[in-house]
Amino acid sequence: MPERRRGAALEQALLDAAWDELTAGGYTRFTMDAVVKRAGTSPPVLYRRWSDREDLVRATLVHVLRKNVLKVPDTGSLREDVLTLMREINATRVQLVTVMSVYLASYHLETGTSPAELLDPADTDRKQAVDAIFDRAVARGEAESERLTDRIKALPFDLLRQEILTTYAPAPDRVLEEIVDTIFLPLLR
Incomplete structure (x- = not known):
């Protein structure tokens, strides 16, 4: 008998x-019953924690992102820090990027939300990790804090995500x- x-x-x-379950069939085929079967448990166990599949999807994404937090590089240069982080994302996160963007398209249609609304970056500590790279660059004199808007800081990673989604x-x-x-x-000069 398996351990409880x-x-x-x-x-x-x-x-x-x-x-x-989400990576197997996307949000369209994602059901609470399928998760119950895959986990080898009962519906009440699942529903006590998450009332519907939207709540479960959000909790699942936070769980996966927290479990897969990348180590923040500290190479001594902004260029190398950003490249090192991008190379790590590129080498280990193609499936995650694809699932987050493509497999959840039906989630966004059904809920009327955008990808930006799905998760707060603070939920997964991603923003603080990336900010550390830029804070060090400012301290070293490689960038001016006024030029480092959130959009500029996200730009290399947004372009990498676009590249991954273009080619899978x-x-x-x-x-x-x-x-x-x-x-x-x-853009920083």
């Missing part, structure tokens, strides 16, 4: 099952360098 899961272990198993594959390193050297860094 409780508390955090049970919640992690449920969220892992929900992620597996990691971007070549020359593309990452082009994004940083010919688009991003000139």
